[in-house]
Amino acid sequence: MADSDGEFHADDASDDLEDHRVTTSSKHDTRSRSRPEKAKKGTRKSGKAAWEDIQRSWDAVVEDADGSLTAAIEGRAEAEKRARLLRDTTPLQRGIIRHLVLVVDMSFAMLEKDMLPSRYELTIAYASQFVREYFEQNPISQLAVVGMRDGVAIRISDMSGNPAEHLEKLQGWVKQEPQGNPSLQNALEMCRGALFHTPSHGTREVVIxxxxxxxxxxxxxxxxxxxxxxxxIRVSIVGLAAQVAICDELCTKTNGGDTSSYTIAIDEDHFRSLLLEVTTPPVTRTQEQSNASLLMMGFPSRTLAAGDSIHYCSCHNRPTKEGYKCTRCKSRVCRLPAECPGCGLTLILSTHLARSYHHLFPLRNWVDVPWAEAKRSKACYSCLTAFPEVPRTESGKGKTPEKGKGKNNSGSVPTPLKGLSESGRYACEVCRNHFCIDCDLFAHEVLHNCPGCQSDTRGAQRQNGKATSNGDANGAMEIDS
Structure with a gap:
């Protein structure tokens, strides 16, 4: 400040400035204490930020007693198996004689490497798996393969019931580079021509x-x-990129408004699961397909050429020493199922017909077995694999201990993943037997029958010195060939 003599003292000014700063800060502190401080953006009432409560998948992984992650990895693999089994098992009327055309995109878009090794190579590999699984699940059905490249449709294989022919034709396109633009209209018109002469009792499907x-x-x-x-003609599309409007309209209109027929694959495993879902026959919707009709079929026996003689098959005109004779015109075919080239009769085996009926009467899902009911079994009823030991009950209470506190082979009761049984057991609701996850998968995807129900002899009666039971193969109607 300046004194009477006009001199300015810096020390006095700095002291006054410090006093002013202290006074201002004290007022600010008083004001801040009187009003509650607002939460920062992105924080919650608990005081934590939103990103601090994120649940990470690796946080739920629990190590074994020896520090390894083997049990955690096996548990997640079992959870994926179980998720594939939990499906709708309501018996519905389905078309078991299918006529399907598989359309494969071979345009420049398939050169992308977002799915390794590339979209094209992965598609050809999964298409081969689809052909095998399709005829495994639908042995009396027909299939054709069509490609799209250079703006036109290419016929890879004709409509046939022999999977070997389709696989051989697909392998010939493995080393071909995809090029040009795809043409949905040309491919669909070719599919219409391939499905035009199919009978009314069969389904007409296109998978793209x-x-x-x-x-x-x-x-x-x-x-x-x-x-x-x-x-x-029903059209289903498995997309490998973003959703396309014309594809959504195509699937919606040809499937009676059902939007689930158009799906987009997220990764390689999702792509494979979406493609293999098509192997299940579709539900019958039209009244024409719902009406019961009789279809004449032949059940030929396998024959061998006598001595050194060689015959030519009627289907491929190739020399062969063994084959199947048509029950009507006696023409020889080399493989079954097939359509007789001479008279047009459908030739199949009885096993083919039996395998087709499991879609109409699917095996019901097995239920999880809790620890309270796990004492009835120590091993899988089918493969005799040992189950985890039932944890000891608490002394004096008789209750099953909480998860993580009971003792077993690994030292504690592991917390099961979502969809898995805590005891590792799965029970059939009919025979009440306990099975492991591998037998559950095998019974529902391959066998399509419960081993416990098939081996159940309750109710068997002795008639004419022979044991017969309900559902036995001896009760099936014999068809004279």
Missing amino acids: IYGALMSSDPGDIHETITSLVHDR
């Missing part, structure tokens, strides 16, 4: 593996969609 985001069509594709609806 589509990786592009555009379609190079020579005409109006909406007219083609109208023709598909008129011809009762």
